[in-house]
Every structure is written in C-alpha cells, then in structure tokens.
Amino acid sequence: xxxxxxxxxxxxxxxxxxxxxxxxxxxxxxxxxxxxxxxxxxxxxxxxxxxxxxxxxxxxxxxxxxxxxxxxxxxxxxxxxxxxxxxxxxxxxxxxxxxxxxxxxxxxxx
Amino acid sequence: xxxxxxxxxxxxxxxxxxxxxxxxxxxxxxxxxxxxxxxxxxxxxxxxxxxxxxxxxxxxxxxxxxxxxxxxxxxxxxxxxxxxxxxxxxxxxxxxxxxxxxxxxxxxxxxxxx
Numbered sequence: 001x002x003x004x005x006x007x008x009x010x011x012x013x014x015x016x017x018x019x020x021x022x023x024x025x026x027x028x029x030x031x032x033x034x035x036x037x038x039x040x041x042x043x044x045x046x047x048x049x050x051x052x053x054x055x056x057x058x059x060x061x062x063x064x065x066x067x068x069x070x071x072x073x074x075x076x077x078x079x080x081x082x083x084x085x086x087x088x089x090x091x092x093x094x095x096x097x098x099x100x101x102x103x104x105x106x107x108x109x110x
Numbered sequence: 111x112x113x114x115x116x117x118x119x120x121x122x123x124x125x126x127x128x129x130x131x132x133x134x135x136x137x138x139x140x141x142x143x144x145x146x147x148x149x150x151x152x153x154x155x156x157x158x159x160x161x162x163x164x165x166x167x168x169x170x171x172x173x174x175x176x177x178x179x180x181x182x183x184x185x186x187x188x189x190x191x192x193x194x195x196x197x198x199x200x201x202x203x204x205x206x207x208x209x210x211x212x213x214x215x216x217x218x219x220x221x222x223x224x
Contacts, residue, residue: 043215046212095167096166099155
C-alpha cells in the first residue's frame with residue numbers, strides 16, 4: 001500500500017461547480033498535512049495547510065480525519081483558473097519526510 | 111525578493127555521465143530539500159539539508175548525493191546516469207527543519223538522459 005494515495009482523476013467539472021478530493025495516508029503517526037497545487041510543467045505551490053479543526057481560505061476548505069486517515073480539499077464555485085493538479089503532502093512524525101501523493105488532476109470546463 | 115532559484119533549467123546527458131544541479135534558497139531560509147518528479151507522479155523525496163547537515167534521505171541509490179554550503183545553497187549530484195533518472199528535479203527551501211515547515215519550490219531542472 002502506498003504511503004499517500006490520491007485518485008489521479010481527471011475530475012472534469014463545469015465552472016461554478018463544487019468539487020472535493022480525498023487523500024488517504026497509511027502512517028497513523030503522521031503529524032502535518034498540506035495541499036499543494038501544480039500547474040502543467042510548473043513547480044508545486046503551497047495552497048494551504050490542513051489543521052485538525054479544518055480550515056478555510058476563500059473558496060477552499062481543507063479537512064483532516066485522523067480516525068479514517070484521510071485529508072480532503074473542497075473547492076467551491078470552481079473557476080477555469082482552478083484547473084491544475086492538486087497534490088496532498090503528509091509529513092511523517094520523527095523523520096520529517098514530506099511524502100507527496102501522485103496528485104489529482106482537475107479540469108474546470110467553460 | 112527572489113524565490114528559490116535552480117540551475118540549469120534543462121539538461122541533456124547520456125547514460126553513464128555525471129550531473130550537478132544547483133539550488134539557491136529564499137533569503138533567510140536555512141533548509142533545502144531535493145525531489146525527483148517523473149511525469150504523472152508526485153515529487154519523490156531525495157534529500158533534506160538543514161544548517162549544512164543531512165537531515166533526511168529518501169529511497170534513492172548511492173549514485174545520488176548532495177551537500178549544502180555555508181550560504182545555504184545546495185548541490186545535487188548524480189553519478190553514472192541511467193535512462194530512468196530522466197525527470198524534473200525540484201529543489202525546495204524552508205525556514206527551518208521540522209514537521210510544520212512550508213516548502214517553497216524552485217521551477218526545477220528538467221534532466222533528460224539519452
């Protein structure tokens with residue numbers, strides 16, 4: 001089983017739609033979680049951290065479910081510019097290794 | 111302020127050759143980490159350095175090595191290149207080393223091994 005798993009997609013959604021991605025992790029001792037966004041042939045850029053209580057940044061909401069070992073990203077009112085690959089990152093306790101998922105590809109259609 | 115800078119942006123090598131990739135972190139950042147990203151996959155952790163000491167190593171062969179200099183810049187070296195080493199190599203910097211540090215990536219070096 002991979003340490004971090006994501007559905008590769010693509011998720012094709014119309015503009016204005018709400019879309020959600022999940023990311024599961026296998027190490028129950030994982031301590032920190034992030035979502036990064038990566039545009040085609042570009043570097044990953046930090047989208048948001050994921051906190052235990054959940055957090056929101058504009059149209060984006062991140063949630064952590066420690067019991068089921070997954071994090072989620074919800075995007076409301078999708079824009080064409082949201083089209084990208086969304087990478088989840090899990091940091092293992094002690095080693096501080098940043099483990100990336102394979103990414104979920106989102107295409108927002110006009 | 112300048113972001114993370116990597117050089118070169120593109121590189122073409124042949125099997126068996128050696129390559130050195132360079133990275134300058136954001137000013138004030140003391141940690142640099144290296145990742146390999148193959149098309150269609152997420153970045154794979156190679157090394158992390160903090161204050162010139164290796165703090166973590168991923169599952170890569172000994173052909174891969176790195177170091178961090180007193181000015182916090184870093185080099186990644188790969189010896190005896192294989193076709194499978196073709197990938198985008200990303201450098202990331204962070205203020206410090208720990209589980210809550212946010213990574214800031216450079217635009218990467220695209221390595222092609224023929």
